[in-house]
Amino acid sequence: MSADRYFGLALDASPSSKYALKWAIDNVFKEGDHLILVVVHREVMEGGQVHLWGKSGSPLVPYASLIDPSIQKAYQLKWDEEVLQYLEEAVTVKKLTVVAKVYWGDAKEKICAAVVEIPLDGLIMGSRGFGTFKRTLLGSVSNYVVNNVPCPVTVVKLPGPL
Secondary structure (H helix, E strand, O other), rough: OOOOEEEEEEEEOOHHHHHHHHHHHHHHHOOOEEEEEEEEEEEOOOOOOHHOOOOOOOOOHHHHHHHHHHHHHHHOOOOHHHHHHHHHHHHOOOEEEEEEEEEEEHHHHHHHHHHHHHOOEEEEEEEEOOOOOHHHOOOHHHHHHOOOOOEEEEEEEEEOOO
């Protein structure tokens, strides 16, 4: 019997993030693992949970609550059908324990904080695939995280044309 494994997955609405979720479900997770979705909002919505949890991030939100529209609204979660389908597969087929931790602020800082606070055995995140010029101007969240967290990080790129 193996020990419990806790993996974080940085999730936003980007195609690379959704692909990383599907890739991780298919290639990384084993039955009984814990999947902690790390969601970081740069924008603050009026009336949301940011007023309670803005500095420390939300408490861990269980999967059953994540699919509740009122909870999604309170935490500014905008799951599309594809993400909901992947999460359902993670819970029912892979038998993962799925929870989310929501932060507000700078993505690279908050993702690094999540790794330490939760703590995580590993982190999976998508790559937007910026070229050198855009990466220089905008910075790379994945590069920053890889170099500043104490656990292994897997950066998943969208597949290119074959």
